Amino acid sequence: MNDHPIEAKEGMTDMRLPGLKGRKVVITAGAGGIGFAIARQLYAQGARVAICDVDADALKRASDALGGCIAEQADVSDDAAVEAFFDKVRAGLGGLDALVNNAGIAGPTGHLEDLTPDEWRRCVDICLTGQFLCARQAIPMIKASGGGALVNMGSAAAKHGYAYRTPYSAAKFGVIGLTQSLAKELGPDNIRVNAILPGIVEGPRMDGVIQARAEATGVSFEAMREEYLKNVSLRRMVSPDDVATTVAFLISDLGANLSGQSLAVDGNVETL
Structure with a gap:
């Protein structure tokens, strides 16, 4: 699901944001690429992070870089694996923000x-259903923390x-619907x-997409x-740290x- 762990750009972790110190955060697919950049940024801000990924070797490297954080091998499309991961989070972090x-x-x-059909299902299962499976585990914990x-x-x-890239686009449109619906549903719970x-x-995963x-x-x-860059107003790629x-x-x-x-976070992509 991810590329190998990356280093954050110099200065990216120097900006101290209020409220992140001590905050308990789960990042899925957090052992490489964008996920690792997010975990590294939050860890540098003083947050307590827990990550999962399918790549056991990358998990070990990432956990070492993140102060020995909770790092479990899990496929987010697997109900049982997701539940087991959040059980570890519950026990190890004692809550979630x-x-x-x-x-x-x-x-x-x-x-x-x-x-x-298997290719379609696999893409939708990971990109959309995986978010549902993780959210349903995380939401009760975040509610118990008073919001987040x-x-x-x-x-x-x-x-x-x-x-x-129809399966991918369809799944990501679904993420927007999930987001807007949950914002309404969970707003009263802060x-x-x-x-x-x-x-x-930028990175190996994007290179693979372009090649395909x-x-x-x-x-x-x-x-x-x-051709890809012609469709970006700023005519450049973004980095994982920009997202983080x-x-x-x-x-x-x-x-x-x-x-x-x-x-x-895209430099204004005009079309794909």
């Missing part, structure tokens, strides 16, 4: 009629139709729910990469009155 529903996969690339925050990872594909919509995030789309449309990797700082803001006290929002 925030959930970052970060886990996701790129899903298949190709014409819809060429995709298999959920941050659901969407995508620029939740704003635009995405040819040849729980804020927002979505982050990353754009073209290049192959599906019969052009070179370089030509497809250029936005998540930290939403969980902090500075985001106390933000809920039901879908915040694009």
Whole structure:
């Protein structure tokens, strides 16, 4: 689900945000890529973090970098694995203030009629159903803490139709519906729910997406990469740390009155 752990950009963890110290936060798929950047940012701010991932080796490296935090191997589409992970969180952290529903996969690339039902289900199960499974475990704990925050990872594909990536786009549109519905449902419990919509995030996973789309449309990797950047107003990719700082803001006290929002961190993707 993730790339290997990354280092945060210099200075990215120097900004102290009010309310994060001691806050108990779960980050799914937190051992690499965007998830690790989020976990690292929150840990540097003094939060107590717990992560899960499917990559056991990456989990060990990430936990070491995060002060030996709770780090469990779990597939978010597996009901039993999710429940077991949150049991560990409950025992280890003694409560929960925030959930970052970060886990996701790129899903298949190709014409819809060429995709298999198993490919469709796997993408939707991880990118959307996994958020439901984690939220249903986290919400009672956050309510018991007196309130807090959920941050659901969407995508620029939740704003635009995405040819040849239909399962992924459909799942991410679903994340917006989940976010807005839960914001209404949980607001009276002092729980804020927002979505982050990353754009073209630099790293191996994005390189794989570009390569797959290049192959599906019969052009070179370089030509497809250029095509992607032409559709971004700022003409550049975003970094995992760009996403991480936005998540930290939403969980902090500075985001106390933000809920039901879908915040694009994408350099203004105009189309996909």
